[in-house]
Amino acid sequence: MKRYDLIVIGAGPAGLSAAIEAAKCGMKPVVFDENAKPGGQLFKQIHKFFGSKEHKAKIRGFKIGEELLAEAEKYGVEVVLNATVVGLYEEKEVTVKIGDEIKHFKGDSVLVSTGASENMVTFKGWTKPGVIGAGAAQTMMNLHHIKPGERILMLGTGNVGLVVSFQLLQAGCDVVALVDAAPRVGGYGVHAAKVSRCGVPFYLSHTIMEAEGEEEVEGVTIAQVDDKFQFIPGTEKHFDVDTICVAVGLSPMSQLLKQAGCKMKDTPGGYIPECDEFGETSVAGVFAAGDVSSIEEASSAMIEGRMAGVSIAASLGYLKEEERDQKCKELEGALDSLRQGMFAPKNRGKMLTKTEEGIDISMNLLKKGYVSDDEIEKYPGVTHTIGVHPVMECTQNIPCNPCQDACPKGCITIGDNITSLPVVDTTKQCIGCGMCVALCSGQAIFLVDETYEEDYATITMPYEFLPLPKAGDKGKALDRSGSYVCDAEVLGVKTSKAFDHTNLLTVKVPKDMAMKARFYKA
Known part of the structure; x- marks a missing residue:
């Protein structure tokens, strides 16, 4: 059984960042990922990131992915692809399916950075070919250069729904509408505005009644809902489409952490592990970072990964505690700046009416996707x-x-x-x-x-x-x-x-x- 200083499960932004920081401290980490390519969601993200220089703002996601991979190679991080981790057991033993073999590894520490999976909603016809997750559409377009469909309706106006809608337009698809059962746009207004000015209408307080078609999606009917999310008769609207994209949130893929015996908690953001300020779970030596511990942007996941990496290095004696504390303090400051503003965790679910400057927030933007004249x-x-x-x-x-x-x-x-x-x-x-x-x-x-x-x-x-x-x-x-x-x-x-x-x-x-x-x- 091969042993490593650090076993990282998931080669996304959090996992790679953690492995890089650990390697900088002299550790020998290995990263297992079930996919054929490393980088997680980064290589699907062709838009420019928000934040500041320290958050890699104005750089496109796939470029950030390339930078992370180059840095991982520079510091000798071993990345094993097409490697599905199927178990995380006591004594930090990890079982991995590589090809047709099940292999066993042990780590002095383990970081779980498995990310999140797309949520789905059910409606009549939701299992028909042509109903896909927005992330799947993004994979088809940005990794495989295949149009998901010709005429598409997007369900969900969070950042994923808005960003993928714009990328569908860039790919030459006709996005007929954005639909959301919520009464207001859920994602950044600037994302909504760039979709709206392309001529895509928003239908807030609406959701899908039925995906139509005999063998595959050929149309969709939506209807307005009341404050209890019940359909309002007489508000039905039909669209001829061949694809329905669903962007209704993500759920942390925390199964391995539960299997390992980590103390878990149910939150509005999903089933996640309880972690201390360094990302360590209730099981000593088992850490979590990225979307598996809380759904946020990739920028936040990278910072969380770096914090976990230096914390793991300190826990194993590769870094002095005072050095860890100093680095984590700097990283915590960068992370805290991303968690401010109207979309901060503390503001989730709140209906804000004023900006920080005391200016009235555009109600037209929230209800229709654009700021009025x-x-x-x-x-x-x-x-x-x-x-x-x-x-x-x-x-x-x-x-x-x-x-x-x-x-x-x-x-x-x-x-x-x-x-x-x-x-x-x-x-x-x-x-x-x-x-x-x-x-x-x-x-x-x-x-x-x-x-x-x-x-x-x-x-x-x-x-x-x-x-x-x-x-x-x-x-x-x-x-x-x-x-x-x-x-x-x-x-x-x-x-x-x-x-x-x-x-x-x-x-x-x-x-x-x-x-x-x-x-x-x-």
């Missing part, structure tokens, strides 16, 4: 001035600040509080470089020149669709709701390695449309 002007990132200037339609307190670092002229400020709304400093001169537009993880920044010509204005917007328009092309300008507002002429498209595949599309529109037009459709 009469609401947008009250936010500090929305300004008017002569010449090119940034317009930042970031209206919620979320942990993110790449825009502040992006501007070479200091036109944008957020301050020390990472969740503050961005502010435009009108005393600084914008040079129109577009770095803020390209690096905004929420695609919520636009460059506007309301004085371009006597009767016309220009708008530079983020654009991540193919084929790219060309200068001189004529098309339609859509507003925040995705409705046609005017014709638009393409003046140019800027691409740069520094923009990391976010193209800057500049269009010319009538002057009175400068604060309305937010998407270009060929």
Whole structure:
């Protein structure tokens, strides 16, 4: 039976981060993962991360995955793939199915970072081919380059539902609607806004009645629900679709921890182990990190993994306790900053009506997926001035600040509080470089020149669709709701390695449309 200093179960962001930190301290860790490729969910995430530099903000998920794998290789972390851990027993014995063999290993310590699985809801026809999880759709698109369907309805408006809906649009799918039984959008407003301006309608307080079709999904009927989630007769709506994506939350995959005898607890976020501040469970030497211990973003999982890695190293004598405490204090600070703002754990389930700055939260955004024209002007990132200037339609307190670092002229400020709304400093001169537009993880920044010509204005917007328009092309300008507002002429498209595949599309529109037009459709 082979023995390791540390056995990590799961090669996702938490597991790899923990193994890297342990290896830095001189340990010899092994990572087992049931998949053919390491990295967990990171390689499906083609969008840019939120947070700050220390959280790898403005970097796309798959790039972060590549960086983690390179770092793991650098420090000699052994990663075993197509290896399914089927048991975690006393004395930290692990049984792993590799090929057709069951092999036994022992670890001086074990970290469980198995992540989470997708939840499902039942409705008439829910077992038909064509009903899939949003994560499965993301795997098909971003790993295997296969369109999940042509016409798709998304159930769920949390961050997963919103992000995957946008990626479906990027893949050339027609997303006919986003549906959620909850009365308000569950994910970040900037994610909802970029889907909405593409013309996708939101149906809040609605859910699926039936998936239609003889052998596979050919249509779907939704209906409005009351405050007890009962269907309201006469509110039925039908859509012709071939695919239904379900994004209704995740459940921690904590079975191995329960099998190991760890003390568990039932929480609103799932069945999870009780852990101390270092991620150690009630079973000495068995740790947990990432979604298996609490459902959060990948950024949080990486920090939790690093904390577990240094804590395990200290517990086995590879690191002094004072060094562990210092490192964990720094990591805890980074983790705490991600757990602030409107979407902080302490605010889950609450109906907030004001931002941290005391501004009324957009009810239209929560109910329809976009900020209305009469609401947008009250936010500090929305300004008017002569010449090119940034317009930042970031209206919620979320942990993110790449825009502040992006501007070479200091036109944008957020301050020390990472969740503050961005502010435009009108005393600084914008040079129109577009770095803020390209690096905004929420695609919520636009460059506007309301004085371009006597009767016309220009708008530079983020654009991540193919084929790219060309200068001189004529098309339609859509507003925040995705409705046609005017014709638009393409003046140019800027691409740069520094923009990391976010193209800057500049269009010319009538002057009175400068604060309305937010998407270009060929």
